[in-house]
Each structure stands twice: as structure tokens, then as C-alpha cells.
Amino acid sequence: MHSLIQLSIVVLLLPLLSFVILIFFNRRIPRRGDFIGVGILGTAFGISAYIFWTVIVQTYDPAFRIAWDFTWIDLGNVPGVGPLQIKMGVVIDNLTTIMLAMVTLISLLVHLYSTGYMAGDKNYGRYFAFLGIFTFSMLGIVLSDNLFSIYIFWELVGLSSYLLIGFFFEKDSAADAQKKAFLANRVGDIGMWLGILILYSQFHTFSFEQIYANLAAGNFGLSNGWLTAAGILLFMGCVGKSAQFPLHVWLPDAMEGPTPVSALIHAATMVAAGVYFVARIFVMLTPDALHVIAFIGACTAFMAATIAITQNDIKRVLAYSTVSQLGYMVLGLGVGAYSASLFHLVTHAFFKACLFLGSGAIIHAMHHEQDMRWMGGLRKHMPWTFATFTLATLALAGLPLTSGFLSKDAILAGAIGFAKVEGGGIFYLIPVLGFFSAMLTAFYMGRQIWLVFFGESRTHLKPADNHHQAHHAHDSHAAHADDHHTSHGVHEVSWNMRAPLVILAALSVFFVYSPDPLDGAKGWFMKMIPTPATVVGEANPQKGALLSGNVAPHLAGVVQTTEVAPPAVAAEHGVPGEAKGGHIYTDTRQAEIVHAGHAAHYTAIYISSIMVVLGICLALVVYVFRIIDPEKTASAIRPLYLFSLNKWYWDEIYEATFIKGSMLLARMLSWFDSNVVDGIVNGVATLARKFAFVNDGFDRHVVDGMVNFTAFAVNTTGAVLRKLQTGKVQTYVVMLMLVLFGYFVLYFTRLIY
Amino acid sequence: MEQLTTIGLNHYLTISAFLLGFGLFAVMTRKNAIVVLMGVELILNAANINFLAFSKYNGGMEGVMFALFIIVIAAAEAAIALAIVINIFKIYKSVDVSSIDSMKE
Numbered sequence: 001m002h003s004l005i006q007l008s009i010v011v012l013l014l015p016l017l018s019f020v021i022l023i024f025f026n027r028r029i030p031r032r033g034d035f036i037g038v039g040i041l042g043t044a045f046g047i048s049a050y051i052f053w054t055v056i057v058q059t060y061d062p063a064f065r066i067a068w069d070f071t072w073i074d075l076g077n078v079p080g081v082g083p084l085q086i087k088m089g090v091v092i093d094n095l096t097t098i099m100l101a102m103v104t105l106i107s108l109l110v111h112l113y114s115t116g117y118m119a120g121d122k123n124y125g126r127y128f129a130f131l132g133i134f135t136f137s138m139l140g141i142v143l144s145d146n147l148f149s150i151y152i153f154w155e156l157v158g159l160s161s162y163l164l165i166g167f168f169f170e171k172d173s174a175a176d177a178q179k180k181a182f183l184a185n186r187v188g189d190i191g192m193w194l195g196i197l198i199l200y201s202q203f204h205t206f207s208f209e210q211i212y213a214n215l216a217a218g219n220f221g222l223s224n225g226w227l228t229a230a231g232i233l234l235f236m237g238c239v240g241k242s243a244q245f246p247l248h249v250w251l252p253d254a255m256e257g258p259t260p261v262s263a264l265i266h267a268a269t270m271v272a273a274g275v276y277f278v279a280r281i282f283v284m285l286t287p288d289a290l291h292v293i294a295f296i297g298a299c300t301a302f303m304a305a306t307i308a309i310t311q312n313d314i315k316r317v318l319a320y321s322t323v324s325q326l327g328y329m330v331l332g333l334g335v336g337a338y339s340a341s342l343f344h345l346v347t348h349a350f351f352k353a354c355l356f357l358g359s360g361a362i363i364h365a366m367h368h369e370q371d372m373r374w375m376g377g378l379r380k381h382m383p384w385t386f387a388t389f390t391l392a393t394l395a396l397a398g399l400p401l402t403s404g405f406l407s408k409d410a411i412l413a414g415a416i417g418f419a420k421v422e423g424g425g426i427f428y429l430i431p432v433l434g435f436f437s438a439m440l441t442a443f444y445m446g447r448q449i450w451l452v453f454f455g456e457s458r459t460h461l462k463p464a465d466n467h468h469q470a471h472h473a474h475d476s477h478a479a480h481a482d483d484h485h486t487s488h489g490v491h492e493v494s495w496n497m498r499a500p501l502v503i504l505a506a507l508s509v510f511f512v513y514s515p516d517p518l519d520g521a522k523g524w525f526m527k528m529i530p531t532p533a534t535v536v537g538e539a540n541p542q543k544g545a546l547l548s549g550n551v552a553p554h555l556a557g558v559v560q561t562t563e564v565a566p567p568a569v570a571a572e573h574g575v576p577g578e579a580k581g582g583h584i585y586t587d588t589r590q591a592e593i594v595h596a597g598h599a600a601h602y603t604a605i606y607i608s609s610i611m612v613v614l615g616i617c618l619a620l621v622v623y624v625f626r627i628i629d630p631e632k633t634a635s636a637i638r639p640l641y642l643f644s645l646n647k648w649y650w651d652e653i654y655e656a657t658f659i660k661g662s663m664l665l666a667r668m669l670s671w672f673d674s675n676v677v678d679g680i681v682n683g684v685a686t687l688a689r690k691f692a693f694v695n696d697g698f699d700r701h702v703v704d705g706m707v708n709f710t711a712f713a714v715n716t717t718g719a720v721l722r723k724l725q726t727g728k729v730q731t732y733v734v735m736l737m738l739v740l741f742g743y744f745v746l747y748f749t750r751l752i753y
Numbered sequence: 754m755e756q757l758t759t760i761g762l763n764h765y766l767t768i769s770a771f772l773l774g775f776g777l778f779a780v781m782t783r784k785n786a787i788v789v790l791m792g793v794e795l796i797l798n799a800a801n802i803n804f805l806a807f808s809k810y811n812g813g814m815e816g817v818m819f820a821l822f823i824i825v826i827a828a829a830e831a832a833i834a835l836a837i838v839i840n841i842f843k844i845y846k847s848v849d850v851s852s853i854d855s856m857k858e
Contacts, residue, residue, distance in 0.1 A: 727857030730789070730850060734781050 019132035026125025037128035045104040052101040091145035109500035116497040134160035148206040177253040184250035188240015195233030216535040231289030242274025255315040259360030268349035294334025301327030305440035337414025338531035344407035351395035354504035358389035379453040388505035395508040397442040406520030413604035417597030439611040446619025765806030772799035786848040
């Protein structure tokens, strides 16, 4: 076993240890054991950083990969299924290494931050325990080398997310939100499990490597449609977990959880797990499945961005922004911009975690006021928060010199390239939606910055009646509750909450990832995570095998295979100065997309910069210079405004369709139950009663009748015979004589005849 | 006529049958317990006559022995029966057998 594998297992198990210690013993440990959580995560991060250093910095090999597995459950030859072995394993490649470092770092920072944010909460110890189990499950997803264990950890992050969303479970809204999140995730997970089963039914293995090798060898015994279906079903897991349309509704509600949790789970790591998972299965996605993914990503990005511009809750704006950015990542995977998408995953994790922690600092300082309409002027009171928040905002909006610019631009370039290669007009919708969302992102983040940090404090503008409701609604931990919502109480947060902000903001600057502030492809990240060659594409034996029924002999799917590249594409790839020129793909479609995406790099930069500047200008015009009054504009386009404010009415639509539908179904079943099933039961009961009644009658009249008749007969006979028994000897003698006489008569009669 | 002139078995049996009839009649109809006892004696004597008649015409001594025993037993029975009658009289102040029906219970 490789030493890095051993270390990674240690990293995986450390947060579990933290969970076990804290969940059972937090009340017996001073400070409820928060230092144990922070310390253990610090150790885990230290080891992850060492792995990162070894793999990324020292080895620096795009094809780096070590794996180790063991048979976990051997069920032998199961009848009707075949040999059933469930293996567990760890794979470490560049993506894993980066994710490992990112997850442990953000988790460590969130732990540290929470020691300030959650101080005084009555369930303080349990909170850290939940963070521990979450980190454990998330690392499990990252390290898994097979679909089965990834599914287990997938459900575990779902559980930890459920527990943490509902951490303030005494609030009804938090309890509802956690149930909503859990149910929405279940819908996606069912699809994911079905997808896993389709693949398992064909290959009798859960391992990624073996599945891809089998696919590349053309061993998939069903039609291509089934492969597409398997891809889309697996993607459903991502739709649920990464809050893609149409299952995005849970993520904004998940903001009921503590803010550091929102930063860790609902911005940086867990929701990105969906994207990570799609990246893991990227090579087996057929072009059709990728189209679906791209369109869903584009729709999500655009829809969430339009919703974010009208939300008033500071966390909800960020939540919709997260949904929108996740849409970008999914879009990126769908259009084949694999590296760009994962790049965006990592950059987004840092700057969005920074934004959420910043908003947490603001909420903390404002005594649990979350409504941006009553904030304002916080710039002077919270300089650190302001600086880091602004930097992260610029990264989110995608301004040059930030990490977000590099990754978002790479995705959009990929989208343009994709649209060009696909050629259809409808495919241009994807980059157009992407660019439009970029503008909206700049706009709503500009709005947020302005509303929160600039201008005068508007705390006093808050309506009094509303005040109390909102106060109680957001009164999460009573220890800090304070009725004076004035800016006099606002002050910068303590160092343990400031340090994470600074670190995360520092990681949102371009030079961490790439020496060129305009081109992420020149950076280490995109070099280390090249787009893997698909195993199911056009030039692949898979398709030929499916069509002709022959199994092609050679095995494609190795990342850097150099054979059978179409000459034209190969020539194009020879163009000097191309950062990705080293990769030549056997699949023509994929090769063209990668190439076109690269060619569109500067187009994307220009358009997206213009869009971002437009968005920021619009925000300035509306909120800073007040040339356009937002109130008047809102009332002028009231239907559109309400459409956005009410989140495209998705909740209402689901209420009207699925919830009402399930209620209707439940009512129908209830009716069926109470009428048909109960009817049968009652019918049987009635029949039994009728039978019993008949039986009773029989018993009462026939059986009892016989008994009573016997009694009556005996009684009557007795009564008659009693008359005979006079007690007088003479009567008896007479009777004796009569009997004797009778006997004689009989005797003589017989004698005569 | 021979039957009328010569006394044979039938004469004895006839006498005994009459005695039995009278005895039974007395037992069945009389109200006085003493008279009933007398009826019983008649019946016993009727039986004795039968035994003796058959004994004579069979030539054995068994009938005679039986008759002797019956006479003895009749004496004993008369003593016991009279004692019972006296006790009945003591209890019921009457020897009217028709009014004594306590055996009914």
C-alpha cells in the first residue's frame, strides 16, 4: 500500500474520530470540545497539504494516479445476479488531491470560524460533531474509487446536511427546510442508484476503472440509449445534490442552517460533490447525456441569477448565486470543458465560502439581522469583512485578476466552442445564457455590496411590527439576541472569525492558480486536470460495437492515447502556443470541442468582461448614482419583478403539482384504504357477524332446543311419574299387580298367537 | 263330576288362589294398617297352601320345609310389622295407610 494511500485514509478517518469523540463526550470536555474539532481538522489539513505537496508540486504529472482497494463484502455467486463482490477502495489522482486539500482547508476554516460564530449556543458541542461527520463523508466521496462507496458517502453527506440545516430545529422553518432538502435529495438519489444498477447489471462491478475499461472495450450489452439513460440517471444524483434545476428548491431554504454550515456544505463542498461526481463519470457520458447536462446547467445558471437580483435576505442572494455558479459548473461539464468546470468548482468553493463566512460575520455583528434592506453603512464598522467580502465578490462576478475570472472564462470559452462544433442555433443558447448570467451575477453582487456596506445605516427604517417577527425568526441563539438593532452595536468580529475570511479571500486571487491573469489554462490547475478522453464517443469502438455487434479489439480511454486521431484535428492541435496541445483525443467530437473551446478563449474574455462591466455599471447606476430608481423600475415591470421575487414560482408550482399531487394520491389511497380495504375487512366482519348470528340462532334454537327439549321431556316425564309416586304403599301394590297382569296378558297373548 | 267328588290338586290351588285374591284385595283396599297386615298373612298362607299342595303331589318334602320356614318368617314379620305400625301410630296418631304418604319425598 502506497504511503499516500495510508495518509489519505488517515485524513478520511480523522474527522470521524472527531465526530465520535464530540458526539458522545462533548459535555465532559472543557469548551465542549471545540478545540478537538479544530485540532483534528488542523491535523487532517496538514496531512492533506503534505499529500498536495507531494502529488501536485513535486510529482507534477497530469496522469498521476494511485489506487488501492479491498473486498469489503463477498456475497459469492448470487443466484440471478452473478458474482457479487463489493469492494472499497481509495484512488488518489490530481483531482482527488486538490479536492482533499480544499475540503479539509475549508472545513478547518469553518471549524475555526464557528468557534466564534456559534459561541454560546446550547448545542455547541454537537454542532462540531456534525461538522466532523460531514467532513468525513465528504472526504469519503472524494476518495472513493467505486460507485458503491461513493453512493454510501453520498447518502452520508445528505444526512449530515440534513442534521446541520435543521440544527436550530426548534424553529419550524429550519425543520421544514431540512425535510425539504432531504426529500429533494432523495429524488435525485433514486435516479443515481438506478444509474448505478444499469452499469452494474452490465459489468458486475462498481469500480470506475473497470466500468470504463469495459465500456471502452465495447462490452456494454444494451443499446446506446441505455448508456445515455445511465448517464442521465447518474446525473440526477448531481441534480439533487448540486441543486440543479428542477431540484434546486432546497438549497435556498437550506440557509436556515447556521451560516458557517452554509459556507461549508451549501456553498463550498457538498453541493460541489455533485459536480465532482459528474466529473468522475464524465468519460462515460454520451453526447446526448452531455447535451442534457449542458442545458440543465445553463437553465439553472440563468434562472438562479434572475432570482438572486430581487432577494432581500443576504444569505438567500448568496444561495441563489451558489445555485447559479453550480449551474455554470454543470454547464461546463456538459459542454466538455472538464478542466474549466472543476477549476470553477475549486475557485468558487473558496470565494463563495469567503462570501458566506463574510455574510455570517455581518449577521453576527448585526445581531442576527439578515435582511439587506435594513443594513447599510457597514464599511466603516467592519473594514476586514468589507475588504474580504469585496474581493470575493469581484471573484464571483468574474472581474479580471481574480480566480473567478479565470475559471468562469474557461467555462464560457468551452461553451462557445461547444456551440460552434455542434453548429445548431439552439446550442448557442448555452453560451448566451452563460454570458447573460455573468452580467446578472455582477449586478446582484454589486447590489448586495452596496446595500450592505455603503450608504447610511437603515436599521431604523425597519418597520416595527415586522421587526419583532423577523427578530424572533432569526433569533437563533438567544445568548446574542439583542433588541437594539442599531449600528452602534456593530463592530468588527474577533480574530478567529476574521482569519478564515482573509485566507479564503487570498485564495480568490489569480496568481494562486495561474501566472497569467487572463488565461487559466496556463496555470497549474488546468494542466494537472486535463480533460479525460471519453470512452463512449464517435471514434470509439463502443459505438461500432453497438451498431455491428462486434467487440472492437483495442482499448481506448487512456487519457493520452496518440493513435487514430483524425489527421485534420491532429494538425490543428499541432498549432503552437496551445496550452492543451499535448492532448490528442481519439474522439473527433471531443477533440473539436476542446480545440474550439480553446480558440474561443479571447472571444469569451471580451464578451464576459463586457457583460461583467455592464452588470457592475447597472448596479452602480441603480444603487449608487440612483439614476434609475429600483422601486419605480420594480413597479414598472411588476410581473417580472414578482416572478423573480417569488423564485419563478417553483415552490408554488411544486406545491400545486407534486405536493398537491401526492396529497391527492394520498387522499385517493386513503379513500381506497378506508373504503375498499376497510370495506373488505368490514364486509368480512359483517359476513362473520351474519354467520355468527345464524350460528347463534342455530345454537340458541336447535342445540339449546335439543337440550331444553331433553330437559323438558325429562321434566314432563318426571312430573307424570311424580304423580305415580304417591308414597302410599297400596298404590304401589296396585301398580305392581297391574304390571304383573299386563305381563300375563302379554304372555298369554303370545302363547295364543 | 269327578272333579267335584275327588279332592285333587286343583282344589288346593283354587283355594290358594282365592286366599291370594282376598289377601291382595285386603292389602290394596283396606285403610287400616292392621287389616293390611292381615291381607299379607292371607297371601303368605295362600303361598303355603300352594307349597304344601305341590309337595303332596310331587312327593317331596321341600314344599313342607318351605311352608315351615314361611310360617316362621310370617311370625317374625308380623312382629316387626306390628312394631312398625305402632311406631307409625306414635308419629302420625293414625294407622290409616292412605293418609301416610311420606315416602313420596
